[in-house]
Amino acid sequence: MSDSDTRDSNTGDSKNGGSEKNIRGYGGGDVDAVISVEEVTRQAAAIAEDISIDQLDALAGNEAFVSINNLHAGYGQMEILHDVSLRVGKRQSLCLIGPNGAGKSTVLHAIFGFNNIFSGSITIGGADVTKLSPNEKLAQAGIAYILQDKSIFPGMTVEENLWMGGFLKEQPAEAKAEAERIFDKYPRLAARRKHLAKVLSGGERRLLEISRALVMNPEVLLVDEPSIGLEPRFIDMVFEILHDLQHNEGKTIIMVEQNAKKGLEFADIGYVLVSGEVAIAGSGNELLANPKVGELFLGG
Numbered sequence: 001m002s003d004s005d006t007r008d009s010n011t012g013d014s015k016n017g018g019s020e021k022n023i024r025g026y027g028g029g030d031v032d033a034v035i036s037v038e039e040v041t042r043q044a045a046a047i048a049e050d051i052s053i054d055q056l057d058a059l060a061g062n063e064a065f066v067s068i069n070n071l072h073a074g075y076g077q078m079e080i081l082h083d084v085s086l087r088v089g090k091r092q093s094l095c096l097i098g099p100n101g102a103g104k105s106t107v108l109h110a111i112f113g114f115n116n117i118f119s120g121s122i123t124i125g126g127a128d129v130t131k132l133s134p135n136e137k138l139a140q141a142g143i144a145y146i147l148q149d150k151s152i153f154p155g156m157t158v159e160e161n162l163w164m165g166g167f168l169k170e171q172p173a174e175a176k177a178e179a180e181r182i183f184d185k186y187p188r189l190a191a192r193r194k195h196l197a198k199v200l201s202g203g204e205r206r207l208l209e210i211s212r213a214l215v216m217n218p219e220v221l222l223v224d225e226p227s228i229g230l231e232p233r234f235i236d237m238v239f240e241i242l243h244d245l246q247h248n249e250g251k252t253i254i255m256v257e258q259n260a261k262k263g264l265e266f267a268d269i270g271y272v273l274v275s276g277e278v279a280i281a282g283s284g285n286e287l288l289a290n291p292k293v294g295e296l297f298l299g300g
């Protein structure tokens with residue numbers, strides 16, 4: 001299926017590629033020649049490699065913690081992901097990059113249970129979680145999805161927002177105790193605990209979004225575009241927090257990042273997703289060094 005018929009907001013109408021109107025560059029860095037999303041998709045499809053499950057397993061150290069197996073998923077009757085497989089080991093991080101509309105967010109939605117799974121399976125630590133609801137994913141399977149903005153209640157204080165993050169806990173006191181642990185860890189947030197969430201800066205808000213997901217003490221973090229809309233120093237702060245969560249708290253992280261350079265520098269594993277299929281898989285460093293990936297996603 002072509003993305004162009006379903007995406008219209010920010011992709012423009014440059015069907016011929018190379019048009020200079022209504023088109024937008026991709027990734028960070030300097031982009032001399034801006035090409036359209038359709039053209040990126042076409043060129044990315046052309047560099048797709050044959051990927052074996054053995055290769056995905058090897059990238060996950062042959063000890064996958066999260067496995068997606070031949071997943072076909074989408075919205076309503078529409079299939080967006082076509083036979084997607086993914087492997088990530090415990091305490092590893094994986095970054096999905098790819099053109100707008102490729103289905104990156106849909107992969108995270110599928111893991112969390114936000115969309116329809118037509119066939120295939122998802123396992124975590126060997127347990128089949130394919131059919132669990134989002135609440136079950138969070139409370140039982142230890143998966144948290146870090147939503148942008150929408151998870152925050154602007155009219156509540158920072159601490160109330162954190163308590164709400166523990167709404168699935170049986171005892172409210174447990175959520176409060178977790179919130180205190182989080183305040184100890186992030187003084188920046190603690191200093192604002194009585195402030196309404198709506199007055200936070202963009203970076204503080206992102207910190208609250210991440211922290212809110214941590215109240216349930218998840219093992220797997222699904223993070224969609226952590227750097228979006230943030231100025232560079234806040235982007236670095238967010239990646240430092242994610243680094244700490246992976247390396248010091250042992251979280252497994254699956255992220256989508258438009259800033260492909262940042263995402264691939266951060267992640268152990270990188271996948272390029274194109275038109276609902278995994279086109280390239282490698283270590284983050286391999287993808288950073290891949291000239292084709294560089295040309296299309298890293299700003300030349």
Ligand SMILES: Nc1ncnc2c1ncn2[C@@H]1O[C@H](COP(=O)(O)OP(=O)(O)OP(=O)(O)O)[C@@H](O)[C@H]1O
Binds near residue numbers: 098
């Ligand atoms: N809730 C939805 N209902 C119907 N179709 C959807 C829904 N969300 C996404 N889609 C469609 O699924 C396809 C993949 O979208 P998705 O958001 O996963 O792409 P993406 O790779 O995350 O793109 P972007 O880089 O723009 O965030 C698109 O064609 C999109 O229009």
Ligand SMILES: [Mg+2]
Binds near residue numbers: 104105106256
């Ligand atoms: Mg997306």
